[in-house]
Amino acid sequence: xxxxxxxxxxxxxxxxxxxxxxxxxxxxxxxxxxxxxxxxxxxxxxxxxxxxxxxxxxxxxxxxxxxxxxxxxxxxxxxxxxxxxxxxxxxxxxxxxxxxxxxxxxxxxxxxxxxxxxxxxxxxxxxxxxxxxxxxxxxxxxxxxxxxxxxxxxxxxxxxxxxxxxxxxxxxxxxxxxxxxxxxxxxxxxxxxxxxxxxxxxxxxxxxxxxxxxxxxxxxxxxxxxxxxxxxxxxxxxxxxxxxxxxx
Amino acid sequence: xxxxxxxxxxxxxxxxxxxxxxxxxxxxxxxxxxxxxxxxxxxxxxxxxxxxxxxxxxxxxxxxxxxxxxxxxxxxxxxxxxxxxxxxxxxxxxxxxxxxxxxxxxxxxxxxxxxxxxxxxxxxxxxxxxxxxxxxxxxxxxxxxxxxxxxxxxxxxxxxxxxxxxxxxxxxxxxxxxxxxxxxxxxxxxxxxxxxxxxxxxxxxxxxxxxxxxxxxxxxxxxxxxxxxxxxxxxxxxxxxxxxxxxx
DNA sequence: CGGCTGGTTGAAGGATCTCAAGCGTTGTGG
DNA sequence: CCACAACGCTTGAGATCCTTCAACCAGCCG
Numbered sequence: 149x150x151x152x153x154x155x156x157x158x159x160x161x162x163x164x165x166x167x168x169x170x171x172x173x174x175x176x177x178x179x180x181x182x183x184x185x186x187x188x189x190x191x192x193x194x195x196x197x198x199x200x201x202x203x204x205x206x207x208x209x210x211x212x213x214x215x216x217x218x219x220x221x222x223x224x225x226x227x228x229x230x231x232x233x234x235x236x237x238x239x240x241x242x243x244x245x246x247x248x249x250x251x252x253x254x255x256x257x258x259x260x261x262x263x264x265x266x267x268x269x270x271x272x273x274x275x276x277x278x279x280x281x282x283x284x285x286x287x288x289x290x291x292x293x294x295x296x297x298x299x300x301x302x303x304x305x306x307x308x309x310x311x312x313x314x315x316x317x318x319x320x321x322x323x324x325x326x327x328x329x330x331x332x333x334x335x336x337x338x339x340x341x342x343x344x345x346x347x348x349x350x351x352x353x354x355x356x357x358x359x360x361x362x363x364x365x366x367x368x369x370x371x372x373x374x375x376x377x378x379x380x381x382x383x384x385x386x387x388x389x390x391x392x393x394x395x396x
Numbered sequence: 397x398x399x400x401x402x403x404x405x406x407x408x409x410x411x412x413x414x415x416x417x418x419x420x421x422x423x424x425x426x427x428x429x430x431x432x433x434x435x436x437x438x439x440x441x442x443x444x445x446x447x448x449x450x451x452x453x454x455x456x457x458x459x460x461x462x463x464x465x466x467x468x469x470x471x472x473x474x475x476x477x478x479x480x481x482x483x484x485x486x487x488x489x490x491x492x493x494x495x496x497x498x499x500x501x502x503x504x505x506x507x508x509x510x511x512x513x514x515x516x517x518x519x520x521x522x523x524x525x526x527x528x529x530x531x532x533x534x535x536x537x538x539x540x541x542x543x544x545x546x547x548x549x550x551x552x553x554x555x556x557x558x559x560x561x562x563x564x565x566x567x568x569x570x571x572x573x574x575x576x577x578x579x580x581x582x583x584x585x586x587x588x589x590x591x592x593x594x595x596x597x598x599x600x601x602x603x604x605x606x607x608x609x610x611x612x613x614x615x616x617x618x619x620x621x622x623x624x625x626x627x628x629x630x631x632x633x634x635x636x637x638x639x640x641x642x643x644x
Numbered sequence: 645c646g647g648c649t650g651g652t653t654g655a656a657g658g659a660t661c662t663c664a665a666g667c668g669t670t671g672t673g674g
Numbered sequence: 675c676c677a678c679a680a681c682g683c684t685t686g687a688g689a690t691c692c693t694t695c696a697a698c699c700a701g702c703c704g
Contacts, residue, residue, distance in 0.1 A: 218541070220541065220542070220544075220545040222549065222635055222636075223635075223636070226549045227549070228544055228545040228549045230544045230545065231541065241534055241538075242534075243531070243534075248538060248541075249541065271527075272523075272527070275520070275523050275526065278523065278527060278530060279519075279520070279526060281530060282526060282529060282530045282533060283491070285530060285533045285534055286489055286490075286491075286533055288537055289533060289536055289537050289540060290489075290496060292537060292540040292541065293466070293468065293478035293479065293496075293497065293540065294468070295544060296468075296478045296540065296543060296544060296547055296595075297468040297470070297476040297478065299544055299547035299548040299595065300476040300547040300594070300595025300596075301470065301474045301475070301476045301595060303691080303692095304691075304692070338650070338651090339650070339651060339652090340650085340651095346548070347544075347547065347548025347549060348548075348692075348693085349692075349693060350650090350651080350652095351651095351652080351653085351692090351693075351694085351695095352691095352692060352693075354651060354652055354653080355652080355653080355692095357652095358652070358653085371650075371701090387470055387471075388470075388471070551659080551660095552659075552660070586682070586683090587682070587683060587684090588682085588683095596660075596661085597660075597661060597662080598682090598683080598684095599660090599661075599662085599663095599683095599684080599685085600659090600660060600661075602683060602684055602685080603660095603684080603685080605683095605684095606684070606685085619669090619682075619683070645704105646703105646704095647702105647703090647704090648701100648702085648703085648704100649700100649701090649702085649703105650699105650700090650701090650702105651698105651699080651700085651701105652697105652698080652699075652700100653696100653697085653698075653699095654695105654696085654697080654698095655694100655695090655696090655697105656694085656695085656696105657692105657693085657694075657695100658691105658692090658693075659690105659691095659692085659693090660689105660690085660691085660692095661688105661689080661691085662687100662688085662690085663687090663688085663689095664685100664686085664687090664688105665684105665685085665686080665687105666683105666684080666685075666686095667682105667683080667684075667685095668681100668682090668683085668684100669680100669681085669682090669683100670679100670681080670682105671679090671680085671681100672677100672678085672679085672680100673676105673677090673678090673679100674675100674676090674677085674678100
């Protein structure tokens, strides 16, 4: 397990699929070479917990491929997802040695890692790195705020619709013109994970998915594959939080 | 109204009450002089909306005194608070010309402002400023994530207890040794604002406050003043999200 | 085949919301 | 100076949405 099959082809930052939007997006070629010399790859399997809250965390990383989640737990087992991390997203917090959240791989993952301390030094030495990390963190904060509206004020049906739209937007390859209403995509989360994202139970998630299917808003095939049959209605159902980036 | 009575004494950054933890905390004295020369103060009254989501926003600012909130609205009037901003907190997003959230003053406020464009230039020129803003943004993101757990998974009673602890911790002057259980502080939010913070109705907030009082966990005097009668129990009730900074 | 996992569906219960009335304080105008 | 309207808060009663608990179903793998 954890064989690194494609090590060689990955070692070149030039060919990195997330280069344009990753932490290194603003770096010039000299800076890239510096980063390239200290980076290393790690793979994780679907379902694996990468670190638990409270564990020591000695690296930071960018997601090259796959999906990870950040989760907070209460003693009695209640769990809330607080981060959904897709390719190019950054993992870890400079200046913090101990993880604040559980970090888990929900699919097989490849991560581009840096040991924490050297990375922190680079952060001080390379304004481009600092600027890009700031920008990414501000984006995440905006996303967290939209998410808070969902958690605090939306109904179960609105929550599910919003999640589907979000996954669709962040997941489907942005074709120049959207192919009408019939997007087909895979939700990289189990029902339980969707429930943890949305702050509800898996049963309610399941019911709302079925309800949206019955109403002709979406289609379901396989277990995680969704077709948007009526995008305008899906957006309508989502409640359109003051066009918080979802409508675009 | 909006008389600036203490302008002269405020013009000196040296005497600024939030200097230690504001955006300028890491700047050296040369950098401080630069900032000082372009900063300006603005006052706002309690209840005033500073900007609406979608409005042009041509400045960024630090809160010198008072309390502001960021809010998201849905078309049908549902509202969720997504930011609670206290002295030293930073307002506005570099690189964004249009506000993403409603920004309102819940108390009388004094803000230390910079025009956006010059500030963005300074951000590029002063790594210290960039580093500090990154640090503050990361802190806010952590806080947003704790908040998401509250919104998604906590009961009404837990929500109220958590808010009280949070306000107590961020509001009371950190005396060297905490004076036993009997903290007395003011919640700078109306019941409606508390409800918007917690993702519930004002009636439920009110009921839970009364319930906590009946159970001897807190005392209430005036309308916004709270005495913590039994801190351990209050922390217990709050559900103590994996000691997410609340216990400490 | 049989157990296991993840997902769906049903029925009942409960936490929170909604709607409504009541209360105390504040400010205002007669 | 009092009456009264306005506002913010509290309390009550009924309705509702979501959860809980349980059964069931489909696919997968030993």
